[in-house]
Amino acid sequence: MLQAAEDGIKYREGIDDIVIDRETWSALESEVEAAGGKLRAGFPAWLEPLLIRGTIAITLGRRVYLGRELLRAASADVAAIVAHELAHVRQFARVGPARFAWRYLRDYARNRRRGMSAYDAYVAIPFEVEARLAENRIRSTTAHGARVPPA
Ligand SMILES: [Zn+2]
Secondary structure, X not given: OEEEOOOOOEEEOXXXXXXXXXXHHHHHHHHXXXXXXXXXXXXXXXXXXXXXXXXXXXXXXXXXXXXXHHHOOOHHHHHHHHHHHHHHHHHHHHHOHHHHHHHHHHHHHHHHHOOOOHHHHHHOOHHHHHHHHHHHHHHOOOOOOOOOOOO
16 A cells, blocks of 8 residues: 655655655655656565565566665665666666566576676676666665665
């Protein structure tokens, strides 16, 4: 269920501890919408059981979901993660949904076959490498250090 918060952020019932400020949220929302995406606070209920533990944000097609843990973080961290997820929105638009999913899984499987751990295989997926570059460009302009990498 979606409900409009007093500050204009749409959030699922139960997410009552969002600390990101309204201006930051609006700026990020505009940025995502300019790229043809949608920014959402909280994961959809159906998705929660499917997520790998520690997932702080995820992009499905053009929808960028920010987890509640992330929304308690400093705005600079959220901005860096949104830049990462936005890179995935652009990749998705660039190559199309089928090719995006195929390449992502193919590259992950290839990395695993080369003997990488699940985490290392994920980190080395070219789509992830590209997204992390976008993320780190934001981080390098803020005072905050790296946190848990997003999905
Ligand atoms: Zn990613």
